[in-house]
């Protein structure tokens with residue numbers, strides 16, 4: 001049976017983007033707008049925190065949503081340099097990525113931290129995009145599914161729902177490397193995650209959006225989106241160029 005979930009195509013600009021890139025964001029918004037009548041997906045770009053407010057104003061009136069890339073687990077307080085979920089929501093963000101592997105690696109974020117961030121996001125009405133994924137060594141050791149199980153169990157709040165939470169499977173070794181798992185391996189992992197979600201969340205477990213991330217580009221998006229258990233993508237490098245991002249969007253088949 002076809003997966004009933006409406007896909008999400010999300011860009012992650014990472015530490016890229018100043019006001020000079022706002023016209024590129026506008027081109028993405030206009031391009032998504034152009035397909036609005038029958039568009040089979042939702043679209044989102046997660047910009048640096050400094051750009052959220054201006055990005056929201058740049059895309060206003062278009063179907064493109066704007067998100068942040070991280071938030072602190074606390075509501076406010078003495079955390080110099082951090083950004084709270086309330087700040088992102090106040091700036092107009094509707095989504096926030098939490099637990100990206102670059103945050104886990106660069107800042108030592110644990111599953112408990114990630115769960116706290118997801119809870120903080122939910123408290124502000126933001127959709128949390130919770131990232132999971134194994135390293136190359138973990139895949140070579142045959143532990144990819146166990147690692148992802150542990151991350152899912154530890155990072156997803158108990159009250160997570162398909163409306164408040166999106167899951168992105170991003171093998172660490174595929175991020176920014178041009179490497180991707182085989183279609184079979186992506187499908188096997190997504191089916192596996194779907195089973196775990198059903199076990200934990202019952203019928204709602206079937207409705208969480210499961211994004212694939214890691215070197216998605218126009219050349220491979222169509223075949224990745226052809227996997228029925230893939231409900232969209234989280235895209236780094238290829239989301240920086242409107243032509244590439246829109247070509248990926250165009251590869252999303254109607255469901």
Ligand code: PGA
Pocket residue numbers: 012170174175176177178213214215216234235236237238
């Ligand atoms: P990439 O990044 O598309 O540049 O591999 C994906 C991500 O980190 O979200």
